[in-house]
Amino acid sequence: MGSALPPPPPPQWVVALNSPLPRPTKAASSIPDPPGFSSSRGKQRQQQQQPIAKKPEDNDALKLKKAWEIAIAPSKSIPMNAIMMYMSGNSLQIFSIMMVFMLFKGPIQGLFNTNAVFAKYETPTTHARLLGVKAVYVVMQLGLLALGIWKVNAMGLLPTTRSDWLAWETERLPLERASFAFS
Template sequence: MNVMNKWKLDLTSGGAKIATRGFDQSMNPPGYTPNFVAAQQVEQGGRNDQQQQHLLNKRAWDMALGPVKALPMNMLMMYMAGNTISIFPIMMVAMMVWRPIKALMSVNAAFKPLETENGTSLIVHKLIFLLGNMGAIALAVYKIHTMGLLPTHASDWLDFVPPAERLQYILSSDVYI
């Protein structure tokens, strides 16, 4: 009997099955166990729920930490924009204020899919999300202040009050010897 004729692929029964023709199980290929697939599915059933819960928790933390992770990039962008009053820095500051305010208005909507899938409340995640967006707004307000657009003196509000005068001027020059 030819060894190659002992194994055939049976495609007539709806699935690819290996049909054996009357020989003992010692001729199975190395590593072949007939009940391995069923045992593997039963074993992974409990682990799959844990993996799903872990992925949902990780996704919630990624969403919560998103604004905090964006702060260093926003700081770099604000530094690169400069302190001059022109259209580019003003547009950047306006977007820096508008995006976090928009995110603050839709916190529940952003976390709603995660809450329905997770089945638990994500209060801590939402608080960190809020703090990150508040940090972005604080960074934008600081940038507005350094540009001189934030009204901080009485002369900014009242026409008859003279503007504040500087008490000290510093002139420096680099001297190379």
């Protein structure tokens, strides 16, 4: 019986992967750490810096900026929804009906939840300025609803012609017959 051979040495890449990284040199330590990086050196720098006190006006300005972004967001979806409505066709199929349903559902929910959407941005100092933001938000939601109404009309589901109301029309008597009937 022979003796067992020792296992072959690991490849160079395994040795390099398992070895610790070399310490940074003096030149590398002069490079600032990237944002969000925390090391012992970075912690020392953070302790040396004084925290910047934020002013309430700055917070209000940031809240209003974010509120404006939310208010204008529905307008960004109008072109996409218009293309989707155009591409879905005007025939009554499950796909086009579901598209119209979703087009109506989103703005109606948005209109009902207007105050809830902007509640986290409302403070006593921003209350008056948020009224304009809410008005723009409502106008954008109404624009999406108008797009839905256009699509429903294009599908022929809105009663816009005289023939759509024939059930409520009474029969007309010609004037010639009416005059003979009374004489």
